[in-house]
Amino acid sequence: MSDxxxxxxxxxxxxxKSNIELKKAKVLFGMLGxxxxxxIAKPLLNFAFQSRLPVEGVLKRTIFSxxxxxxxxxxxxxxxxxxYHNGTVMSILDYSVEGAESxxxxxxxxxxxxxxxxxxxxxxxxxFVVFKPTGIGRLEIFRKVSENVPLNLSEAEEWxxxxxxxxxxxxxxxxxxxxxxxxxxxESWSHAAVDGLTEEMxxxxxxxxxxxxxxxxxxxxxxxxxxxxxxxxxxKNGVKVGVKLVRGAYMEKERDRSLAYGYDCxxxxxxxxxxxxxxxxxxxxxENLNVxxxxxxxxxxxSCKQLVEKLHNKEIGSTDQRVxxxxxxxxxxxxxxxxxxxxxxxxxxxxxxxxxxxxPYLIRRAEENSSVGSQSSxxxxxxxxxxxxxxxxxxxx
Numbered sequence: 001m002s003d004x005x006x007x008x009x010x011x012x013x014x015x016x017k018s019n020i021e022l023k024k025a026k027v028l029f030g031m032l033g034x035x036x037x038x039x040i041a042k043p044l045l046n047f048a049f050q051s052r053l054p055v056e057g058v059l060k061r062t063i064f065s066x067x068x069x070x071x072x073x074x075x076x077x078x079x080x081x082x083x084y085h086n087g088t089v090m091s092i093l094d095y096s097v098e099g100a101e102s103x104x105x106x107x108x109x110x111x112x113x114x115x116x117x118x119x120x121x122x123x124x125x126x127x128f129v130v131f132k133p134t135g136i137g138r139l140e141i142f143r144k145v146s147e148n149v150p151l152n153l154s155e156a157e158e159w160x161x162x163x164x165x166x167x168x169x170x171x172x173x174x175x176x177x178x179x180x181x182x183x184x185x186x187e188s189w190s191h192a193a194v195d196g197l198t199e200e201m202x203x204x205x206x207x208x209x210x211x212x213x214x215x216x217x218x219x220x221x222x223x224x225x226x227x228x229x230x231x232x233x234x235x236k237n238g239v240k241v242g243v244k245l246v247r248g249a250y251m252e253k254e255r256d257r258s259l260a261y262g263y264d265c266x267x268x269x270x271x272x273x274x275x276x277x278x279x280x281x282x283x284x285x286x287e288n289l290n291v292x293x294x295x296x297x298x299x300x301x302x303s304c305k306q307l308v309e310k311l312h313n314k315e316i317g318s319t320d321q322r323v324x325x326x327x328x329x330x331x332x333x334x335x336x337x338x339x340x341x342x343x344x345x346x347x348x349x350x351x352x353x354x355x356x357x358x359x360p361y362l363i364r365r366a367e368e369n370s371s372v373g374s375q376s377s378x379x380x381x382x383x384x385x386x387x388x389x390x391x392x393x394x395x396x397x
Contacts, residue, residue, distance in 0.1 A: 005308060005338055007301045010386035012341050013334040016086035019390060025330075026383040028066055029376045032366055042363050049356055056355045059362075067330040067365050068096070068358060069350035073119050076352045079329070084125035087337040089346050092128045092182070092326070093120065096351035096361040101138045103161070109135040110165045117172045120179060127324075128213075128295075128347065129173050130182040133194045136169075137162035142190035166197050167204075170212055174205035182244050182295065185215035187253060188266050195226070199233060206239040210293040210322075213242030218278040220248065220266045227284050234291040244295040244326075245281055247274055249364070278303065286310055286323075295324040297349075299332040299375055304339065318343040328365075331375055334382050 014022060048055045060071075069076035073093070080091040093116050095109065113131050120126040133142060141158055144151060151159060173181040183198045185191065198214045205211040214230065216223050227243065234241040251267055258265035268274040282303065285292045296307055304325060311323065324345045327336050340346040351361055 004342055005305060007305075007334045007338055008382075008385070009338050010334065010382050010389060012087070013337045013382065014386045015337070016082055019387065022383055022387055024062070025066060026380065026387070028062060029379045029383065033376045033380070045359055045363070049359075059355055059359075063362050063366065064355055064358070067328070067351065067362060069093070069329060069352045071352065071354050073115065073352070076350055079350060080123070080125055083348055083350075087340045089336050089340045089348055090125045090127055091329075091350045092130050092347050093126065094130050094349045094351045095135070095353055097135075097353040097357040098360045103158075106136045106161075106165060110168060113169045114172055117169065117176070117179065121176045127178070127345075128180050128182055129169070130184060130349070131169060132184045132186060133166070133190065133197075134186055136165040139187065139190055142193045145196075146190055146192035146194075163197060167201065170201040170205060174211045178209075180211055180213060180242065182213040182242070183215060185217050185246070185248075187250055187257075188217075188220055189257070199230075202234075202239050202241060203237055206241070210240040210242045213244050213293070213295060215244045215246060215297075216281065217246055217248035217250075218281045219251065219268055219274045220254075221268050221273075221277065222266065224277055224281050224284065227281055231284075231288050231291050240293060241291055242293045242295070243285055244297050245278065245285065246297040247278055247300075275300075275303075279306065282307060283310070286314070289316070289322050293322045293324075295326060297326045299327055299335065301335060304335055308339075308342075308344070319345065321345065330365075331379065 017025075045055070045059075047053075069079040069091075076091075076093060080093075083089040083091055095112050095116065097109070097112075109131075113129065113135075117129055120129060138158070141151075141155060141162060143149075144155065145159060170181055173179045183194065183201075185194065195214060198212060201212045202214075216227060216230075218224070230241045230243065233239075248267075254267045255265050268277055278298075282294075282296065285294045286307070296303065298304065307323075307325075308318075311318070311320075316323065324347060325335075325339055326347045326349060329348045329350045336346050336348060351358060
């Protein structure tokens with residue numbers, strides 16, 4: 001069955017892209033392939049912004065336009081409509097601003113998330129809302145709660161405000177007819193607190209439908225056990241459990257911290273072990289769709305094909321609302337558009353925000369694409385193939 005999914009079909013993948021857009025992307029991914037270039041990008045950009053150099057226009061036309069939908073919701077609307085009308089690929093608006101750790105910033109992020117909820121409610125091409133816990137509270141407060149560190153009065157009040165923000169956005173989504181919300185996972189030392197809040201929201205809002213989704217990072221060796229715990233939690237409490245399965249993106253941070261504090265690194269020892277853990281987690285969730293809803297967040301073509309094959313073997317239809325696939329905007333269009341063409345539920349994470357404020361996000365994308373065995377080489381291969389295909393087609397006209 002997965003044979004119908006040809007991830008080398010660049011005609012479908014890039015149908016909405018002009019030759020100019022493809023050539024621009026080819027140059028960009030070519031540059032991202034140079035590790036040294038991405039290493040100096042962060043200090044150079046920081047210097048440019050601090051010196052008030054006019055770099056925003058250049059950034060907006062290059063790396064920003066490749067990986068972000070716009071600076072605001074209105075700009076994103078154009079990209080969201082384009083994704084849907086050119087291939088029925090849906091969208092998730094991801095507010096990717098990483099501001100100061102202040103109460104003012106956290107309240108501002110909550111306001112934006114509530115606006116996203118209102119904006120998305122009547123857009124059939126936006127089925128999910130997403131947020132990062134550290135957008136509404138300090139990482140340190142999540143750590144302390146996770147490690148059961150006693151909070152002083154000020155910290156206890158701060159944690160109460162975090163919980164109020166957490167519930168406010170989940171409640172707003174639950175009050176819509178069909179929107180769902182994903183709670184992103186970040187550093188492992190915040191997980192116990194985040195998971196606790198997420199499970200509280202599931203108890204409140206996942207009785208009638210699957211509203212709240214937890215994110216499970218399967219590059220962490222013990223997360224398969226957490227999936228088992230979530231299944232028991234769902235069965236015991238009579239709630240549906242939404243899970244977004246990802247490999248994970250904080251590997252260096254996890255390893256550095258474990259060395260600094262002298263504990264065993266929670267990350268799987270190598271990529272092969274991570275892949276096995278991911279596949280096992282995917283299989284476990286799929287075997288228990290009476291409890292779970294599954295969102296597979298991956299750029300891995302093999303994982304996507306494996307899940308499609310398993311769905312077919314279980315006679316689960318491609319449009320079954322319990323199973324979703326997702327990729328980042330600007331990457332893996334060969335997966336997103338070819339899967340959508342085959343009628344699977346596919347969404348793109350569409351980051352947005354003011355250029356200066358989303359630079360930390362963009363730098364991480366650049367660093368990920370410059371790493372060994374990265375996505376950039378695959379993107380380059382596909383872009384070259386499509387440009388060559390169009391060149392040959394033009395000769396036949």
